[in-house]
Amino acid sequence: MKSVADLDTPAVTVHLDVMESNIRRVHGHLAKHGIANRPHIKTHKIPAIGALQMRAGAVGITCQKIGEVEVFADAAIADDVLLTFNVLGREKTDRLMAVSRRLNRLAVVFDNEVVARGLSEAAVRHNGEVPFLIECDTGFGRNGVQTPEAALDLARTAMKLPRLRFEGLMTFPNREPATREFLSRALELFKRAGIRVPVVSGGGTPAIFRAQEFPMLTEHRAGTYIYNDVMVVASGTATWDDCAMRVRATVVSRPTDTRAVIDAGTKVLTSDQYTVTGYGHLIEYPDAVVTALSEEHGIVDLSACRERPKIGDAVSVVPNHCCVVSNMVDEVYGVRQGTVEVTWPVAARGTVR
Ligand SMILES: Cc1ncc(COP(=O)(O)O)c(C=O)c1O
Numbered sequence: 001m002k003s004v005a006d007l008d009t010p011a012v013t014v015h016l017d018v019m020e021s022n023i024r025r026v027h028g029h030l031a032k033h034g035i036a037n038r039p040h041i042k043t044h045k046i047p048a049i050g051a052l053q054m055r056a057g058a059v060g061i062t063c064q065k066i067g068e069v070e071v072f073a074d075a076a077i078a079d080d081v082l083l084t085f086n087v088l089g090r091e092k093t094d095r096l097m098a099v100s101r102r103l104n105r106l107a108v109v110f111d112n113e114v115v116a117r118g119l120s121e122a123a124v125r126h127n128g129e130v131p132f133l134i135e136c137d138t139g140f141g142r143n144g145v146q147t148p149e150a151a152l153d154l155a156r157t158a159m160k161l162p163r164l165r166f167e168g169l170m171t172f173p174n175r176e177p178a179t180r181e182f183l184s185r186a187l188e189l190f191k192r193a194g195i196r197v198p199v200v201s202g203g204g205t206p207a208i209f210r211a212q213e214f215p216m217l218t219e220h221r222a223g224t225y226i227y228n229d230v231m232v233v234a235s236g237t238a239t240w241d242d243c244a245m246r247v248r249a250t251v252v253s254r255p256t257d258t259r260a261v262i263d264a265g266t267k268v269l270t271s272d273q274y275t276v277t278g279y280g281h282l283i284e285y286p287d288a289v290v291t292a293l294s295e296e297h298g299i300v301d302l303s304a305c306r307e308r309p310k311i312g313d314a315v316s317v318v319p320n321h322c323c324v325v326s327n328m329v330d331e332v333y334g335v336r337q338g339t340v341e342v343t344w345p346v347a348a349r350g351t352v353r
Helices: 016-032 047-055 066-074 088-098 111-126 149-160 178-192 208-213 230-234 322-326
Strands: 012-015 061-063 081-085 106-112 130-134 164-171 201-202 220-222 245-256 259-262 289-293 298-301 316-317 333-334 340-345
Touching: 012 088, 016 047, 016 106, 016 333, 047 061, 047 201, 047 289, 061 066, 066 081, 066 088, 066 130, 066 149, 081 259, 088 106, 088 111, 106 111, 106 208, 106 316, 111 149, 111 164, 111 340, 130 149, 149 178, 164 178
Parallel strands: 012 333, 061 081, 081 106, 106 130, 130 164, 164 201, 201 220
Antiparallel strands: 012 245, 245 259, 245 316, 259 298, 289 298, 333 340
């Protein structure tokens, strides 16, 4: 077996003990509170990891793009899939209907009537049926109907369209207290209207360990928890020890006493900063700061470090946002105790349609 030290860099590694523990911890927590676990596979895009999540007790998977649904259907990972993205346009709705034939359930979300009509027409064309959830914006400011009243209106409109089947409500991410207030009010309205709401789907890794504080949730969708990253550590949901993905990079230059340059830039680590500063956390040099990236160079400020790496040394970088790193590389290396146990092609890499 190849040793991790022999991996050419930059290389994306996944520490299997850590990943397996993340799977157990999250599934255990949700199971304890009777909330179904529907992991989002966009974080890893690797069917074999989806299979591990299913084996741990997930009820199904979440995908963001039809391309991901297709890759995971090819690998026969789960026959219950939720697609959490407005599907627009005939090309996509035709693909949706085709892949839905290979699954027991492929539910979608939407937040507007244009998408609902397109899905209904596709279902009629293909003689199928589309189960749907209404996406609710409960504070994130992205997709989603803006009020509980609008959720009911859209559900009613869509239920009148041929071959659409209402299943429930979906939001991302669960936020205090707005999500609870929005969903409680919506459920009250649906009840008054005599419409059953079998599924209420929440999501987000920072929200996992408080999912039970949203008693209306029937399921939770988390993705990042499988690897964790700087953003999750910053949210207080994980520690560095819980970070399974590490980009192994080599120090290729030490232009000054306080500067190191590593061979991982935006084309591996990505420039995603979201809620944090810097561009990754160096496990071996926790006081180092990745101050800037160009495409192939990572600039590391070592001013605060007592120990400093030399040219040729390898470092392990926890990326800011692991989900985007997955989309940058052809394969990731599953490692345990210093050896490479498995090489996984990132099968759904680049499936952005
Ligand atoms: C719709 C939706 N659900 C669930 C998730 C999973 O959230 P996280 O990556 O925080 O686990 C995401 C992530 O962006 C998402 O967009």
